[in-house]
Amino acid sequence: MLVLAKALFSGLMIVMVYGSLAITTEGPISGDPLPELETQLDGCCFSALQRMLDHVAAHQTEWDACERSKLNDVQADQIRIESELSDIQAKLSSSGNWPESKSNVLNIPPNFEKIDSKYYYIEKSTRQNWYGASNFCRQMGAHLASIQNSMEQSRIEQHLVDREVYWLDTTDLATEGEFVHSSSGKKASFLNWGYGEPDNHQNMQHCIFLYNGYYYDSHCNTKSLFICQAGLEK
Incomplete structure (x- = not known):
């Protein structure tokens, strides 16, 4: 979003700089001076652009904080699962009662x-x-x-x-x-x-x-x- 705002800012500057030029097939009418960038950014246009940039920057901070929160939650879940697996392995090792593989269990028909x-x-x-x-x-x-x-x-x-x-x-x-x-x-x-x-x-x-x-x-x-x-x- 910050990149998009910068692009909009650049586009707005170009429009404001060249918007008042008279264009012909040969380019600007000879003798017309290029407007000053400072003049085009005075007043309400610059203020509006500044408010938009401030708005984007504020939301960018919120998005960054949200991503950090999600990452912390995922890491916490991973630590909890690893801890539970370690407990299960410790219990099985101490008892020696590992579950038998299903592929090794013989299904015996009746009357055998x-x-x-x-x-x-x-x-x-x-x-x-x-x-x-x-x-x-x-x-x-x-x-x-x-x-x-x-x-x-x-x-x-x-x-x-x-x-x-x-x-x-x-x-x-x-x-x-x-x-x-x-x-x-x-x-x-x-x-x-x-x-x-x-x-x-x-x-x-x-x-x-x-x-x-x-x-x-x-x-x-x-x-x-x-x-x-x-x-x-x-």
Whole structure:
């Protein structure tokens, strides 16, 4: 605003200096003297301009004071927030109870039981082919079980019916002889094959079931019980 006032002042001076000149295409009429700046600023014009400049200067002081007040408020809020954060961190450090990351919290579907550190649903009555069993598990937010080692298998078998067949998620449907976990696409590192397995009888056996502690490849349309597992393997 102060800059604008100065510009208005300069413009007013120019108008007052040259306003009385007679202008032609060749410039001022020869012989007419330029008016004195002092004469043009005498009287009421100068007084009015002076009052305008005083008014702008007064408001500029108010604006500066307002900006300083806002800045002080922001700095005070920042100090208060930093203090509160420090208090929270101190309390958490002393108790050791940091909140668990939501990404690490496993959402367990209903009817699943914990076996060691994992959760399983063991179907005990309804028999499905491999595709139906896989879809059943997905609808519950899970997948067919992907057993990773002999100890994990042994713990699961304690909850199975003796001499029953249970679908697992292992399959070589994509590439013959390359068994992967359908839940993750990773190569199966643990395959506890029964005698003579896998034999891929008639080139039609691509899905794996667990029977009395061993793995067997079978036709995927065979109906059997199954085991679902909550959460994907890392």
